[in-house]
Amino acid sequence: MKKSIVTIPVLLIACILTIFFGTRYAANQREEMSEEQSSEYESTEVIEEEEASLSAELPEDRESNLEEYENRVETLSYYERLDYLSMVNEAVSIAFYGDIDLTEEWVESITANIENHTTYTAELLDFTYPGVDSYELYIQQTVGPLIEESPDFVIYGMPALPDKIRDIGLAETETYMTSVLNSLSALEDSELIVVEPYPVLQEIDQLNSRSLDYRSYLNRMRQIVETNNLSLVPLHATFTERAQEAGLESYYNENGDSLTSEGQQLAAEIVDSHLSETAD
Structure with missing residues (x-):
């Protein structure tokens, strides 16, 4: 107790x-x-x-x-026009179309430059068909999906080598390419830029059954672009000219089937220079 x-x-x-x-x-x-x-x-x-x-x-x-x-809207370079549209709309869209390989170094460099030159969003659209010729681009109606997107800019890679490999006639090339370009040009609010391919070392003077090499198709394609007063990036012509001193082969690997890093850089510089030029 x-x-x-x-x-x-x-x-x-x-x-x-x-x-x-x-x-x-x-x-x-x-x-x-x-x-x-x-x-x-x-x-x-x-x-x-x-x-x-x-x-x-x-x-x-x-x-x-x-x-x-x-x-100075009439004299803006392509980069400046891209930036201008990005400011006006707070975004700008660029579609890559045709015979362009987006994984190549020179293309990656250009896409990076496009993004660096725009204040607001630069939307990159992939409508590329590496290695596909004019006939296939035409018959498969590849332009349709691109037109639906109605991008601000279209960068179209000429399929000169694919047309040579398909062994079609120059007249057919003109018909198919003209149809595609007409469809792209009908996009009223889009600006079209056509880019030549860079030289293909191992294909120079390699003739098909029509005794044509890829440069024959390239020349016809260039004529079509000039006739339609379209903007042309002379990648093939400028690359060939600038490579004369060191020799064209110095920009390719031992097999001659692909560009070295120096070749990729030269291609990027040529396209970049064209996109940086102000209009006259």
Whole structure:
């Protein structure tokens, strides 16, 4: 009985102390949580203020650049026109079409340059058919899906070598390519750029059954482009000219079937230079 009398007060004191320290611990926890939430709120507030400040600056910069572009809109380079449209629409779309391999180094370099030259989003659309000739591009109605997208720019790679390999006549090449170009040109809000292929070392003077090499088809395709007053990137002609000093073969691997890194760089430089030129 005496042990119970002694034990009860001890237990009461222990309970009181537990409640007291538990209450203090809970209060401290609430205080810490409140400070953390306040700190997070302040950080969020700072970030929001910085973002608001940045977004307030962009329109002013955009207006300034837009005004500069609009003052010389007739003489803008292709890169500048891409940037101009990206500012006007907050996006610009570029479709690659025809005999172009998007995995080649020179093409990857050009796509990177396009993205670097645009203030807002540059959407790159893949409608390429590496190694596909004019007949297949025409008969498979490959232009249809591209037209549905109605891109701002179309970069069309000439299929000169595929036409030579298919062994079709130059008149047929003209018919098929003209049909494709007419369809692309009908896109009123799109700008068409035709790109020559770079020289194919091992195919030079390699004739098909019609005694034509790929350059015969290239020359006919070039005539079609010029007749239609379309923009042409003279990659083949300029590459051949600039390679004369070192020799064309120096830009190809030992088998002569693909470009070295120097050849890829030269092709990229030629196309980049054309896209950077301001209109007369």
